[in-house]
Amino acid sequence: MNMINANPSVEAHYEALEAQWNSVNGSLQFERLVVPTGNSDSPFHRWFHLKEAFSRDLLPTMLKQLSFEGMPELKVLDCFAGGGTTLVSALELSSQVRVSATGIERNPxxxxxxxxxxxxxQAGPALAQQLRRAYAKIERLYTSDTPFVADTPALSTFxxxxxxxxxxxxxxxxxxxxxxxxxxxTPTRDLLLTAAASCVESSSRLRRDGRALRYASERQPREPWVEFSIRVQxxxxxxxxxLSTTGFASVILGDGxxxxxxxxxxDKKDLVVFSPPYPNNIDYTEIYKTEAWYLGFYEDADQFRSQRFRxxxxxxxxxxxxxxxxxxSGDAEAVHELLKPILDAVPEDRYATGRRQLIKGYADDMLTLFRHCRKIISSEGRLVYVVGNSAHGSGNGLFVIAADLIMARLAELANWHVEEISVARSLRRRVTNSHFLRESVVTLSPS
Known part of the structure; x- marks a missing residue:
């Protein structure tokens, strides 16, 4: 198969950017950690499969690499908490260090x-008995002759x-x-609703393929009550x-x-670690919409659309x-210089406006994020982000958005020092000669 040449001007731009920093091959250390390796078999992590998550082992690996092991206290922030991997991993370390972990998540x-x-x-073993009793009550209600059922969500998919x-x-x-x-x-009810929502995809002929919800006609839906019972168990x-944890963690519904x-x-943090949505056109409001509508987080199309704008x-x-x-801002010229070769490479087709808005909007959001995080990092703290780059366009119009490098430069503008760009793995979804189509773990320290 012939390789597609990515836009040479953009590639040269990335080469010049990368040359400023310490970029290393981190595949041996991070290739298995930037994907959810081990999560589906691990207690608590396995309660809902988030395909876009990183591994439960990433946080302890980073603590070791950064020589944070042995600290008496550790304050952690994850600006894009997702399914809670960072927070659960932090609490699991509380026997070794006094942990305080905060997550922020926009998707309800x-x-x-x-x-x-x-x-x-944090509730500990006492919660198990509460869950047993609650499950027994729900089973009696579910199997009774009582003619009740929740309203079908207004989403046409159902x-x-x-x-x-x-x-x-x-x-x-x-x-x-x-x-x-x-x-x-209420806490027990929330757990049971999580278990119920985790059955939605498996009870349908829909599947998340990484970009959207797809109809899979060959798929055999599973019986919901059986699935629910397995998850509650x-x-x-x-x-x-x-084990009873001495740590504390919370998740804020808000703007990461x-x-x-x-x-x-x-409230200074020792470690800020996150994996933001990548600039690859994936809308997570859409991907996890059936579970959100099922639990009643959206009641109509206007609420759903409003969530997308957030x-x-x-x-x-x-x-x-x-x-x-x-x-x-005072960084306007520097950001313009960073983005211009990429914006100039956008093909003039029906996607041109959306692609340019994506590039500028993503950069704007990341610069805001780095500025905020810089104000709450401790003097000896670190910020670690995991991000994947993406290919856009086709044929002679193909170009790569190297989020790892774009974000690194934006971080510098927000007064961070780029310590290391560790290339975790190559992404082989598109046939291109660009070695910037990859996923990276980037470490920053306050300048």
Whole structure:
């Protein structure tokens, strides 16, 4: 197969950028850690599969690499908490170090999942018995003759019988109704709703393929009650065998790009670690929409659309405002110099406006994020981000958005020092000769 040449001007631009920093091959150390290796088999982490997560082992690996082991206290912040991998991993270290971990998550469903995990881990083994009793009550309600069922979400996806066979949809909705009718504590109810929501995809002919929800006609949906029972049993096993943690973790529903909206500037962090949505056109509001609608986080199309406008500008699913804070800042010229070769490479086709807005919007959001994080990092602290680069366009119009390098330069503008760019793995989704199509772990220190 012939290799496609990525835009040479953009490639030269990235070569010049990368030459300024210490860029190393980190595949031996990080290749398995930038994907969710081990999460599906690990207590608490396994409660909901987030395909875009990194491994539960990334945080302890980073602490060792940064010589943070042995610290009496560790304050951690994850600006894009997702399914809670960083927070759960931090709490699991609390027998070795006094941990305080904070996460921020914009997606209401993922916030629910991550909050449920950290709440359960902090509650300890006593929660297992509460879950057993609650499950028994729900089973009695579910199997009774009582003619109740939750309302079908307004999202048209649920009304498509090819996606959700009616008998299975009825079962899903009856599980949710049983949980809501059950007299249990709010924390326990939240865990049970997490278990129910984790059955939505497997009870349908839909699958997340990394870019969107796809209809898979050959897929055999699973019976919701069986799936739900398996997941609740996992929760019981995990909480029963957990050790009481001395750490503390919480998840804030808010804007991860602006942590100072949620965290006091005096609350300095030792480690900020996150993996933001990559600039690859993936809209996570769309990908996890069925679970969010099932739990009632959106009631109509307007609420769903509003959520999209609240997200990081990593996708063109909605037409964001064509306004960028950096253009009126003292860094306007430097950001323009950084982005111009990439913007000039955008092919003049029907996607041109959306692609240019994505590039400028993503840079604007990242610069804001780095500025906020710089104000809450301790003097000896570190910021670590995991990000993947992406190819856009086709044929002679193909170009790469090297988010790892773009973000590194933006971090410098926000008064960070780029310690190391560790290339974790190559991404082989597109046939191109660009070695910048990759996923990296980048370490920053305060200048």
């Amino acid at each position: 469903f993922l916030h629910h999942v991550s909050s449920s995990k950290v709440m359960a881990l 009304s498509n019988e090819a996606y959700f066979p009616p008998v299975l949809l009825t079962s899903l909705l009856r599980i949710k109704a049983a949980i809501e009718h059950c007299d249990v504590s 996992q929760m019981i096993e995990d909480t029963e065998s957990s 790009r602006r942590p100072l909206q949620h965290i006091d500037e005096s 997200t990081l500008r990593s996708h063109p699913s909605v037409r964001f405002s064509d306004e960028y804070d950096y253009e009126s």
